[in-house]
Amino acid sequence: MxxxxxxxxxxxxxxxxxxxxxxxxxxxxxxxxxxxxxxxxxxxxxxxxxxxxxxxxxxxxxxxxxxxxxxxxxxxxxxxxxxxxxxxxxxxxxxxxxxxxxxxxxxxxxxxxxxxxxxxxxxxxxxxxxxxxxxxxxxxxxxxxxxxxxxxxxxxxxxxxxxxxxxxxxxxxxxxxxxxxxxxxxxxxxxxxxxxxxxxxxxxxxxxxxxxxxxxxxxxxxxxxxxxxxxxxxxxxxxxxxxxxxxxxxxxxxxxxxxxxxxxxxxxxxxxxxxxxxxxxxxxxxxxxxxxxTLMGVMGRVLVPEFTExxxxxxxxxxxxxxxxxxxxxxxxxxxxxxxxxxxxxxxxxxxxxxxxxxxxxxxxxxxxxxxxxxxxxxxxxxxxxxxxxxYIPFIVRYDNMIQAFRTLIPIFVTPLFTIYLLGVLSRVPRQSGLVGLIAGSSFGLLGFIDRELVDIGWLSPLLTEKWYAFPCSMLVTALAMFLAAFKWGWLKKExxxxxxxxxxxxxxxxxxxxxxxxxxxxxxxxxxxTPQYLNPNWYALILIAVSFWIIFGLFW
The missing domain is CATH 1.20.1730.10 (Sodium/glucose cotransporter)
Known part of the structure; x- marks a missing residue:
């Protein structure tokens, strides 16, 4: 420089x-x-x-x-x-x-x-x-x-x-x-x-x-x-x-x-x-x-076609x-x-x-x-x-596959946690359901990780463990476990x-x-x-959501 x-x-x-x-x-x-x-x-x-x-x-x-x-x-x-x-x-x-x-x-x-x-x-x-x-x-x-x-x-x-x-x-x-x-x-x-x-x-x-x-x-x-x-x-x-x-x-x-x-x-x-x-x-x-x-990455296909790896x-x-x-x-x-x-x-x-x-x-x-x-x-x-x-640097440098492992492990725990926050705020699932849901969702995520990255588990359907299916399935498993806990321990009173x-x-x-x-x-x-109506966050949220839908399903679809 x-x-x-x-x-x-x-x-x-x-x-x-x-x-x-x-x-x-x-x-x-x-x-x-x-x-x-x-x-x-x-x-x-x-x-x-x-x-x-x-x-x-x-x-x-x-x-x-x-x-x-x-x-x-x-x-x-x-x-x-x-x-x-x-x-x-x-x-x-x-x-x-x-x-x-x-x-x-x-x-x-x-x-x-x-x-x-x-x-x-x-x-x-x-x-x-x-x-x-x-x-x-x-x-x-x-x-x-x-x-x-x-x-x-x-x-x-x-x-x-x-x-x-x-x-x-x-x-x-x-x-x-x-x-x-x-x-x-x-x-x-x-x-x-x-x-x-x-x-x-x-x-x-x-x-x-x-x-x-x-x-x-x-x-x-x-x-x-x-x-x-x-x-x-x-x-x-x-x-x-x-x-x-x-x-x-x-x-x-x-x-x-x-x-x-x-x-x-x-x-x-x-x-x-x-x-x-x-x-x-x-x-x-x-x-x-x-x-x-992201567009710069796609433009690279034109500017630097030799970067194939x-x-x-x-x-x-x-x-x-x-x-x-x-x-x-x-x-x-x-x-x-x-x-x-x-x-x-x-x-x-x-x-x-x-x-x-x-x-x-x-x-x-x-x-x-x-x-x-x-x-x-x-x-x-x-x-x-x-x-x-x-x-983490020595492990990242020495084991390239560990980088992929870190990225794969993140949704294993984060997705169940997100589901727990969501149901905790939006529903009256009992206190016990949080730990039950986290154990169920994380166990499912770890099982999927083992099936994808380490050992092929024959009896597990790829529809459950494939990396893109794993996200909605993790939410469903966590939520189902929490709802089952609600049937066992009962729903909380709102107050x-x-x-x-x-x-x-x-x-x-x-x-x-x-x-x-x-x-x-x-x-x-x-x-x-x-708050004046022209400063109401609800209107700006709706506009931004509509624009983001258009970007994905219109402009770049």
Missing amino acids: SWLDWIIVFVLNGSVIAFGFYLARSTHSSSDWFLGGRSLPWWGLGLSIFATSVDNADAVSLTGYAYNNGMHIITAFTLASVCGAVLASFVVVPVLYKGGFYTNAEYLETRFGKSIRTISALIQIQYRTSMLGLMIWSIYLMLQGILDFSPVQCWSLIVLLVIFTAAYTTWGGLTSVVWTDALQSLIMIAGGITIFSAVWSASGGWTATVQKLSESTDANGQPLINWLHIGQFQDSQSTSPYLIVMGWSIIGLGYYTVNHTQTMRLMGARSLWDMKMATLFGCLLIMPIMIGT HSSADQLFPYYANQFLAPGFKGLVVAGILSAAISTFDSIGSALSALFTRDIYARWICTSQTEKHYLKVTRWATVGILLIGFL TTLVLKQEDISKDQNWLENSRAELQDIKINPFKKP
């Missing part, structure tokens, strides 16, 4: 980190650190949701995935993302918000019992730290590919990023994270537009790309134009495109509810109106950026940056990549440390300490969470669904209860008068 590129990188990313330290000075209490004092406006949260959802690994994985598999992955970032965000912010998270909870796992104890609270926290910590490891490895590959750094230089830069990010995150909590994410999102958007414009120009634009794809086929004789059409593309197993869309939709539906990096932000909103508008604004930003990133396709984004970006613009794209990495580090670090402190440490290990003690533990836990991500059982309450757990009591009163909206 040129000296101009380096100046852009240091000025943009350095300014954001410095701003994070500046904001950290205002954090003093538990509600400040964990929920930003419930004072965060919709536009700041929306930018933070975007920055958290779009990480540096997406630049590598999406372009490479689309190069080999076409456009159907955009379902996760359009239809699934919008519906999942609406479900979370309009239905599920408001229940947690009104209940005065700090974490999504904390709600599960009140609804289903203390064991499922702990299991949920452990599952989230495991799967998000494993993904953190993948993201760290991804940025290493990006730095090597774009900057031509040596391994020592790459790891030194990554470690420095983690140190500075951990410092302002541990000090400032959610407030620092959200507002630095907001600035980082602007850098990410600028970098994304820059590289997409360069690739678009190099490919000759839409008409030229469509024409060249129409004239070519892949190694199996499938027309490359199918890469642009979800309904026509055929994978190696000739899976129904409707089933693939359903699978991505289930993943997206659960993302905003089960993933505490998102629920933590929503629960820090200054009002329920801000919570809803934040998710809609975040989705509005996510859709065009992720569609553009999956490992080669993962080098597509660095190739674009090196081939098509002039000095200055390359620095902006690198700054965007580093911003995506920083926003990932601070989001995962703050969210998972909150789960560890409130749902494991203060609940089970040390139950009668002061607020100062627990904030200190949370700050150290943030550092520990980020370090755990590095521990008891959010009442903690007396035997689950420890007299020593003063901090957990006192911190909930210090939260600000719930606000419906930030206005002094009733």
